[in-house]
Amino acid sequence: xxxxxxxxxxxxxxxxxxxxxxxxxxxxxxxxxxxxxxxxxxxxxxxxxxxxxxxxxxxxxxxxxxxxxxxxxxxxxxxxxxxxxxxxxxxxxxxxxxxxxxxxxxxxxxxxxxxxxxxxxxxxxxxxxxxxxxxxxxxxxxxxxxxxxxxxxxxxxxxxxxxxxxxxxxxxxxxxxxxxxxxxxxxxxxxxxxxxxxxxxxxxxxxxxxxxxxxxxxxxxxxxxxxxxxxxxxxxxxxxxxxxxxxxxxxxxxxxxxxxxxxxxxxxxxxxxxxxxxxxxxxxxxxxxxxxxxxxxxxxxxxxxxxxxxxxxxxxxxxxxxxxxxxxxxxxxxxxxxxxx
Amino acid sequence: xxxxxxxxxxxxxxxxxxxxxxxxxxxxxxxxxxxxxxxxxxxxxxxxxxxxxxxxxxxxxxxxxxxxxxxxxxxxxxxxxxxxxxxxxxxxxxxxxxxxxxxxxxxxxxxxxxxxxxxxxxxxxxxxxxxxxxxxxx
Numbered sequence: 427x428x429x430x431x432x433x434x435x436x437x438x439x440x441x442x443x444x445x446x447x448x449x450x451x452x453x454x455x456x457x458x459x460x461x462x463x464x465x466x467x468x469x470x471x472x473x474x475x476x477x478x479x480x481x482x483x484x485x486x487x488x489x490x491x492x493x494x495x496x497x498x499x500x501x502x503x504x505x506x507x508x509x510x511x512x513x514x515x516x517x518x519x520x521x522x523x524x525x526x527x528x529x530x531x532x533x534x535x536x537x538x539x540x541x542x543x544x545x546x547x548x549x550x551x552x553x554x555x556x557x558x559x560x561x562x563x564x565x566x567x568x569x570x571x572x573x574x575x576x577x578x579x580x581x582x583x584x585x586x587x588x589x590x591x592x593x594x595x596x597x598x599x600x601x602x603x604x605x606x607x608x609x610x611x612x613x614x615x616x617x618x619x620x621x622x623x624x625x626x627x628x629x630x631x632x633x634x635x636x637x638x639x640x641x642x643x644x645x646x647x648x649x650x651x652x653x654x655x656x657x658x659x660x661x662x663x664x665x666x667x668x669x670x671x672x673x674x675x676x677x678x679x680x681x682x683x684x685x686x687x688x689x690x691x692x693x694x695x696x697x698x699x700x701x702x703x704x705x706x707x708x709x710x711x712x713x714x715x716x717x718x719x720x721x722x723x724x725x726x727x728x729x730x731x732x733x734x735x736x737x738x739x740x741x742x743x744x745x746x747x748x749x750x751x752x753x754x755x756x757x758x759x760x761x762x763x764x765x766x767x
Numbered sequence: 768x769x770x771x772x773x774x775x776x777x778x779x780x781x782x783x784x785x786x787x788x789x790x791x792x793x794x795x796x797x798x799x800x801x802x803x804x805x806x807x808x809x810x811x812x813x814x815x816x817x818x819x820x821x822x823x824x825x826x827x828x829x830x831x832x833x834x835x836x837x838x839x840x841x842x843x844x845x846x847x848x849x850x851x852x853x854x855x856x857x858x859x860x861x862x863x864x865x866x867x868x869x870x871x872x873x874x875x876x877x878x879x880x881x882x883x884x885x886x887x888x889x890x891x892x893x894x895x896x897x898x899x900x901x902x903x904x905x
Contacts, residue, residue, distance in 0.1 A: 440849055443818050443848070443849075443850065446818070446820065447821050450772075515795060515796070518795065518797065518798050519768075519769045519798045520769055520794065520800060520801070521769070521795060521801065522795050522801050522803055523800060523802045523803070523820075524803050526804065530808060533808070533813075533816050534809075534812060540819055540820075541819060541820065544800045
């Protein structure tokens, strides 16, 4: 795996292929990500990580395609990355990954790296290997990374925890204000885009969107989350608080007609600048969280190994149930044994 | 875990995509992750996409008669990019007499109209397993 890392970082001709290979390994077994932690501190990171979510058919892929065109015009030589997730069949395990088909105009741009991923049964809109994939995108030199999720629409906002900012795409024909009220999406979005602005109903949708966001308190006086004291909040809770206080950016666009895309790009970059500190803090917390989890998992495995199976394990269960040894004491014993091995 | 990743593309100006879509769904139902790249692609676009997507195989569908030229272009581009380990298979209205030539240039299988789903799946499975073994011992 190390040689793939070196190749991906090299900037040479096989770099993108090596990066894609690395992503495949992380998809197949996300638990190997910790093996890459050593030295990951020095990996380049993307400047912007944008999550793109929304119901199926609203035009996420087309929007991503338009954003790529606009960003390429703006930054002639930057590397841009797209991670596009589509659902795996719950029956066969297979998948049709059909996001890239909307972005084929970029296939000959060697600095636009599009990688399709299947959800592989994971709920939430993403896939288990996504965090590793984002890091690899940074490793291979992507300045901006777009993560396009499985469009499930109402409550799958996992991307909000992986990206720096979350763009929620909507389109006319998807239901009314009440429908919007239901959605967890309304709380998780930083930027809202009414796509297909050239279609009938777009302005009405825009008005309803603004009204709904105001109704849930996102446009004016903040509602405090009183259950947790401010000092004890996790970063995600603080981010949720900030979101509730912040007025989200709303845009109207049409990917197909090419309307509103430049404004959207400016909006995304502007949001990124204004929230730079928060983004940095969130990224730092995320990696600390991952390292912690990896350490605990490693310890868990070591203890699990000495816990044993069948006969030996049954004996231990017996001892615990008979009151001969407490669970805590047993755990300590096992940890000592594990470290002696 | 799913089976391998396969890219399906239609090079050239041919827009008859029913066969490509059929094979896409066939493979999906057999557990593969299929990247469908649509119609009217250049060999460059198909190969670049295949490299970015880390696929085990590329399926080229062509009904316009340009298979000898376009399939060769794909093979040559894969070599150029150091990706000749990727399996290339083809389908479409390809005359029997051309199949030997295609295989000689590196196309591992050709599925002409009437080929059974079972044949397609079995052939691909064998080819992909062979490639896996080769890569593992490399």
